Amino acid sequence: MTTIYDSIIIGASAAGISAAIYLKRQGLNFLIITKDIGGEMALSGIVENYPGFPKTTGLELAQKFEEHLKSYGIEPIFDEVIQLKKEDKFFEVITKSENKYNSKTIVVATGSTPKKLNIPGEINFFHKGVSYCSVCDMPLFKGKTVAIIGGGNSALEAGIMASNICKKGYIINKNPSFKGDKILIEEVLKKPNIEIIYNALTQEIFGDSVVKGLRYLDKTTNEIKELNVDGIFIHIGLKPNTEFIPNEWEIKNEFGEIIVNKFCETNLPGLFAAGDVTDFPHKQIGVAVGQGISAGLGVVNYLNKNK
Amino acid sequence: MTTIYDSIIIGASAAGISAAIYLKRQGLNFLIITKDIGGEMALSGIVENYPGFPKTTGLELAQKFEEHLKSYGIEPIFDEVIQLKKEDKFFEVITKSENKYNSKTIVVATGSTPKKLNIPGEINFFHKGVSYCSVCDMPLFKGKTVAIIGGGNSALEAGIMASNICKKGYIINKNPSFKGDKILIEEVLKKPNIEIIYNALTQEIFGDSVVKGLRYLDKTTNEIKELNVDGIFIHIGLKPNTEFIPNEWEIKNEFGEIIVNKFCETNLPGLFAAGDVTDFPHKQIGVAVGQGISAGLGVVNYLNKNK
Numbered sequence: 001m002t003t004i005y006d007s008i009i010i011g012a013s014a015a016g017i018s019a020a021i022y023l024k025r026q027g028l029n030f031l032i033i034t035k036d037i038g039g040e041m042a043l044s045g046i047v048e049n050y051p052g053f054p055k056t057t058g059l060e061l062a063q064k065f066e067e068h069l070k071s072y073g074i075e076p077i078f079d080e081v082i083q084l085k086k087e088d089k090f091f092e093v094i095t096k097s098e099n100k101y102n103s104k105t106i107v108v109a110t111g112s113t114p115k116k117l118n119i120p121g122e123i124n125f126f127h128k129g130v131s132y133c134s135v136c137d138m139p140l141f142k143g144k145t146v147a148i149i150g151g152g153n154s155a156l157e158a159g160i161m162a163s164n165i166c167k168k169g170y171i172i173n174k175n176p177s178f179k180g181d182k183i184l185i186e187e188v189l190k191k192p193n194i195e196i197i198y199n200a201l202t203q204e205i206f207g208d209s210v211v212k213g214l215r216y217l218d219k220t221t222n223e224i225k226e227l228n229v230d231g232i233f234i235h236i237g238l239k240p241n242t243e244f245i246p247n248e249w250e251i252k253n254e255f256g257e258i259i260v261n262k263f264c265e266t267n268l269p270g271l272f273a274a275g276d277v278t279d280f281p282h283k284q285i286g287v288a289v290g291q292g293i294s295a296g297l298g299v300v301n302y303l304n305k306n307k
Numbered sequence: 308m309t310t311i312y313d314s315i316i317i318g319a320s321a322a323g324i325s326a327a328i329y330l331k332r333q334g335l336n337f338l339i340i341t342k343d344i345g346g347e348m349a350l351s352g353i354v355e356n357y358p359g360f361p362k363t364t365g366l367e368l369a370q371k372f373e374e375h376l377k378s379y380g381i382e383p384i385f386d387e388v389i390q391l392k393k394e395d396k397f398f399e400v401i402t403k404s405e406n407k408y409n410s411k412t413i414v415v416a417t418g419s420t421p422k423k424l425n426i427p428g429e430i431n432f433f434h435k436g437v438s439y440c441s442v443c444d445m446p447l448f449k450g451k452t453v454a455i456i457g458g459g460n461s462a463l464e465a466g467i468m469a470s471n472i473c474k475k476g477y478i479i480n481k482n483p484s485f486k487g488d489k490i491l492i493e494e495v496l497k498k499p500n501i502e503i504i505y506n507a508l509t510q511e512i513f514g515d516s517v518v519k520g521l522r523y524l525d526k527t528t529n530e531i532k533e534l535n536v537d538g539i540f541i542h543i544g545l546k547p548n549t550e551f552i553p554n555e556w557e558i559k560n561e562f563g564e565i566i567v568n569k570f571c572e573t574n575l576p577g578l579f580a581a582g583d584v585t586d587f588p589h590k591q592i593g594v595a596v597g598q599g600i601s602a603g604l605g606v607v608n609y610l611n612k613n614k
Contacts, residue, residue: 018358025356025446027471049332050594051369052359054378071361074519130404137603139332162610164334183612262569262587269504280569282604286325289358290597297589304467305490306315 006030006219007299008093008103011241013039013284014028015275016109017065018292019299024072026300031101032076033093037069038062040130040276041112041285044136045127050285069255081110091270104174104306105299108258108273109292110241112283117234121205129211130232134158141231143167145249147214151203151234155187158233163191164215170227172200172216200225205232240277253279264295270306279303313337314606315410318548319383320346321592322582323416324372325599326606331379333607335531339383339410340400343378345369347583348592351443352434357592367591388417388551396494398577401500411613412606414582415565416599417548419590424456424541428521430513436518436538441465442591447536449472454521458482458511459541465540470498476533479507479523507532512539541608560586572600577613579605 009016014032023030035044038213044058053061069076083094084106090129093101114132116122122130131137133146133206138161146166147307148158162169171188176198188194199219213228240256251266251273253259258273258279260266266273272295275288315469316323319341330337334341345350351365372425376383391413399407421439431439438444441455446470453473455465459482465549469476479496483505485492495501506526513519518534549565558573558580560566565580567573567587573580579602582595 012516014358021356021358024602025442026468049328049600050359051321051375051599052357052368053330053374061359068361116499135329135332140452157611161333161607181612184466187611187614202431245565247506249449260569262567282601284600284604285599287597290600293356293591293593293597294587295587300468301464304464304494305488306495 002091002102005101005103005105006303007102007106008091009109009112010034010081011036011039011109011277012094012103013041013062013090013109013111014065014288015085015111015277015292015295017069018070018289019107019296020069020071020074021273022293022296024074025075025298028300028303032074033079033081033095034076035078035100035126036230037066037076040113044133045131046140047136047285048139049136069226081184082246084246086268089293094181102306103193105272105302108242108245108277109275109288109295109300110277111123112238112240112257112276114234114238117202117236119204121207122234125205125211125232128209129207129230130205130234132234132235133162133283134235135282136235137231138162138165141166143205144230145169145171145228146231147227147229148233148235150226151175151178151180152235152237153184154235156180156184158235159188159194160184162190167193169194170229172194172214173198173200174201174219175199178201200282235236238276238283242277255279260291263298264291265298270302277296308389311397312408312410313610314412314414315340315398315408315415316339316401316414317388317584317585318346318416318418319344320348320369320416320418320419320582321372321595322584322599322602324416325596326414326416326581326603327376328379328482329600329603330606331381333550334369335607335610338410339381340386340388340402340408341352342382342385342387344373344383347420348372350429351440353447354443354592356443360592377539389467390551391553393575407474412577412579414599414602414606415549415552415578415584415585416582416595416602417470417546418545419564419583421541422544422546424543426508426509426511428514429541432512432514432518432539435516436514436537437512437541439541440590441468442589443447445469445472445540448473449538452476452535453540454479454534454536455540455542458485458487459488459542459544461542462490463487463495465542466495466501467491467498473501476501477536478503479509480505481526482506504605542587545583546589549584562586566600570605571598572605576594
């Protein structure tokens with residue numbers, strides 16, 4: 001007979017692990033299926049904003065979370081979910097290694113991946129001046145000069161942040177205008193220490209042991225230009241890991257993020273989502289933890305009310 | 308000239324400290340006004356469900372949070388807020404020691420206090436078998452016998468939890484019926500290891516170094532009866548610390564909790580709330596952290612858009 005689990009958590013970074021701790025403590029019969037432990041968190045550099053840990057690294061924090069999981073004897077299944085189905089009352093989870101699992105509820109906590117420029121230097125200087133998270137890393141560049149690459153709200157917000165924290169900031173926009181909120185654009189344009197460079201395609205990041213600058217193509221003049229900066233923030237979008245969720249369920253927004261309410265419920269009963277994979281704007285470890293816990297306790301309530 | 312702060316955070320437990328860390332990192336000019344550090348968290352016993360800390364105590368965790376705050380050089384003002392006003396664009400915060408502060412935004416993170424039975428033994432056996440948080444502490448009573456005191460949803464949920472975790476659970480209800488959700492009542496009534504005692508007024512908690520049991524008045528027979536239990540969970544309501552918020556702002560629910568959306572915004576622009584003081588059902592440290600961060604980043608966005 002097929003086991004029908006109470007829940008299957010997909011993903012084992014901050015949100016998935018938090019949900020798992022709560023489900024285990026409630027005595028539920030569940031699985032975690034994940035590609036890795038720690039996801040994007042494990043790739044973060046210095047972390048100074050997860051409350052309780054004044055200064056750590058993403059990797060250390062991921063290890064602490066893993067230790068917490070193991071303290072409950074929880075062993076994830078290392079596999080990739082490639083398809084989710086709903087059959088009558090139960091979900092079916094299909095993995096890359098061709099296993100199938102059935103469950104009454106699902107917690108999607110697969111995170112999202114920042115989009116890359118795919119230019120020379122980008123990977124080499126990651127954590128050596130290159131960052132995909134301004135909220136996390138801008139404070140490391142206090143009084144220094146940074147470049148922000150992008151043209152949407154995240155880039156604009158990073159620009160405002162840089163104006164308050166850094167000596168000087170450039171926003172490098174490949175287009176002739178911004179596509180973000182008007183109010184944010186106006187605010188950025190008012191900042192005396194923020195310079196906007198339009199029609200600029202970033203081509204290369206250079207440095208020695210750390211970032212020293214970048215080169216971009218000025219599309220107006222067709223010249224290659226150079227900027228000396230200490231930090232480079234790349235804000236050209238996030239790719240949520242939600243390909244395995246059928247579009248016809250209509251629980252994803254235009255960016256592929258899963259739309260959740262404040263209880264981390266989706267519009268599909270029994271399906272919960274938490275962390276960076278959701279439409280929640282703040283992609284932060286502490287927020288993912290709170291959402292993971294909410295999703296876990298949401299699963300408990302759902303099971304109590306649907307027996 | 309009066310300083311107008313970017314923000315004033317009221318309270319310095321999990322939510323307030325999390326908000327403060329984020330505001331500081333964004334270079335904002337803000338205050339924390341609080342009665343104490345750690346609030347209810349500091350009074351919690353063993354904590355095994357704040358991700359990253361497999362096993363700690365509420366007090367230790369409160370100290371870690373305080374250390375985190377101090378690593379940023381943030382010094383709270385120890386005072387009690389007794390009144391909030393909104394004058395034109397700014398908030399005015401009035402304290403017990405008759406100080407007044409002005410701010411563009413407010414983060415309310417004053418927590419809530421579990422209601423007490425006020426019976427002999429209740430205070431003496433707190434953390435020695437008496438708990439006000441089933442989600443936190445029920446797992447400590449695995450395979451044991453517990454009593455749950457209350458008649459609403461929290462007591463019913465604790466009963467279902469006990470049925471999964473403990474050998475035996477009693478629910479002691481002072482009324483002849485439950486006032487919780489019908490579906491939860493039905494679920495509890497189905498549990499073979501949960502016994503309901505109606506019309507029962509708990510009178511005394513007894514034990515030696517730990518709880519051994521309780522005595523209650525059976526209102527039907529007018530007899531004093533005794534139950535031997537290892538743990539006692541008191542779920543007779545929470546009192547959110549929101550007296551200083553004017554009722555005419557209409558941001559509180561019937562229980563006095565502050566109603567927030569998923570971004571921790573209230574209906575009053577510029578006023579945010581986070582943690583146990585909100586209408587969010589899960590009163591958990593990790594959830595308060597996530598909400599504190601959301602409120603902090605919400606303040607940043609609000610200030611960017613309202614200059």
